[in-house]
Amino acid sequence: MGQQIVNGVFLGSIYALFALGYTLVFGVLDILNLAHQAVFMLCAYFALLIVLHLHLPMFFAFPAAVLAGGLLGLGVERVAFRPLRGRADSNVSGLISSIALATVLEALALQIFGPDVERFPFGIVPDRTLHLGDAVVSELQVVIIAIALAMLLALTWVVRWTALGRRIRAVAESPAAARVLGVDVDRVIAASFFVSSALGGAAGVLFGLAFNNVSPDMGRTVELKGLAVIILGGMGSMPGAAIAGFALGLVEVFTVAKLGSSYRDAVAFGILFLVLVLRPRGLLGSRALREA
Amino acid sequence: MLLSLADVRRTFGGLRAVDGVAFEVAEGEVHGLIGPNGAGKTTLLNLVSGLIRPTGGEIRLGSRRIDRLPTHRIAALGITRTYQNIRLFPALSAAENVLVGSHLRREDPVWKRMVFWPGCRREEADAAQWALSLLARVGMSERAAERASTLSYGEQRRVEIARALASAPRALLLDEPTAGMNPTEVAAIAGLIREVARSGQSVLLVEHNVKLVMDVCDRITVLNFGKVIADGTPAEVAADPGVIAAYLGSEA
């Protein structure tokens, strides 16, 4: 049972990290960025390339990949979202253009890297294990959980206590009002995308390490699980995304333990459905869609 | 009485937008609803037309309670409306907008269309005729085929009224129909309102143009902060000291 909890927290930390990026952008722009999973995937490849071809340790590769993720996020915003800003249906058209961009990026990855699964080389992260009660935890798992928690806390700090965070919250409340107050809305949106995609990229590297799986379609399943997480947590709510991420991780692990692995993915969608039908705003969400 | 409201209440969060409003509208009556901005007039129209539900009280059409019914059922019972910030369908033409308004009057089941049922052609022609006749009533015949988004505000308001009349409603709710109109246009609207009332339909008119309201209404209800502060004939309301203090004094 302790083992399940460890595994659940481990899986959940990656879900939470991924979902945070989603929900941050949704909170600010009322838009779902479905290119998030492409950034997730590309950063995993980026880290892999650094490790394999530059022979640098993960200690360098990880931050480099996270930074790359942030920069990619800026690109995504510039290409897929900014041109649509004035439009009436920008929620839906933004969704579609982000799908388009994700498809392009996935195609590029497929062409360049091929469809097969790549792995991080052995020994890239130390292999030791710890024993907590009756649970076996690998050092890799500990590191991943620690990094994920650290990033969650860092994000909370940024949003709560920095000037940027204040501006982000202002724009999330009402872009028009924020503009009147002198906030450079364009820059805040760009910054949100940077942070969001950096988190997504981090999640990608950690996922690739955790499951020894880097492939062009690795983002697909996580994307859909991520949707379930943000719906459960409440769209736009960062604490919600974090809590829901861990919750999903735990529920999935326990489901697999009790019912077998074939129902693992169905759990996420079952939860998604129940939440949308019974309480669409999720655990901590405040409203459906903001008025302009 | 056609339309009666009893102790109608609606809160948004902590705000009591409508706080125990009661009044009645008879058949063929033109009933004005005035008050300062934020008094709750549009909220009241939203409640009567069924866009939102009251948090308390009752709204009746005839003897039938309508405040819990779905919006389209309320429309089917004979209540239609226009909107303060004009909600025409922008991609449709003026005539098509009015055509949509006549939805309740039309038959034209889909299966008949599938088999090219002969009656369909005629039904379509009749519906188009009806739409054009309504546009003529509001003086918009020449612009019937224009896309709604290309019309001026005044023209759009007139099309919206035509659209609201298209289902031959028992009660017509008008939300500031003359905003942005010049005096000639306002007079035309006044004439139209009287004409509608003469044919037995009731009109509930929310307006800021006090002169228009005094001219055209049989009875007036004055709201302030979600409550009724006066209710009576134009003369009574104009003389009411509370109304003068709260509203009319600054406008007259």
Place this chain on the structure above:
Amino acid sequence: MSGVGGLGDFWLTYQSTVAFVGLNGLLALSVYTTLSCGQLSLAQAGFMALGAYTSALLTLHTSAPFPAVLLAGTLAPALVAVPLGLPVLRLHGVFLAIATIGFGEVVRIFFVNLEATNGALGLVAIPQRAGLAGIYGALAAALFVLWRIRGSRAGYALEAIREDEPAARTMGIDASAYKLSMLVLGAAFAGLAGALDAHFSFMVAPASYSFGRVVDMLVYAVVGGSAAFYGPVVGAAFLTLLPEVLREIGGRLGLEPGPLRLFVNGLVLLLVVLFLPNGLVSLPRRVRRYVAGRRAEAHAP
């Protein structure tokens, strides 16, 4: 002389492409039905799977005639669409999209785990009972239905719902009923396409009915243009044929056909959303307006 023989070879090579143009057109229309009343529903891959599996199972285990099999494949998802739609159509925008994506995934996972249909491997060796006639007949039927709806009382009601649902309701339009009908109709189209595809491609497997599949359908509808009922078919034709045309060039440049198709889909979709939001069918009108504008400029004093 390679005349007739050449044509025969051409046909053999491209027959399946022509078939897929038809199928993709029908799938694009299944997404269009809900778009036409302003709903972004992405459940159609699930509906397609239901149609494919139902019809395939009937063919493999019974001696039902093909029309009956097709009918079953059309009705099964249509029936499922009702209990799905009732709770889900209360949602709007992104929430509806996500809920329907979830449904599609649930269906896919269901079939992956279903022993009776070989789980992830799916069903194979389905006799080819569907040909170009059947596929294009179905597409024509779907287009006919949509054509007859437009301009009717229902057609205008759908447009009104798309433009402003609450206002439409205040005119007596039962928006919930119309939206559900469109969801059911779209499910029927997707199921029919799935059944035809199963009997043309010999097999059904859950992997064909993933989220990526419904994204393809959405791309066809958006690229073609969802303002007119024939737009999605134009989009499907364009995006099915374009990669075939580019395949030659791509092969010479060393590009794999799979990534190339994806890339083209994504790029075209992006360009359309950004620069031609009303789709390819709006291109002639745009060009005409541009030319007229230039001419006016040239004649201006």
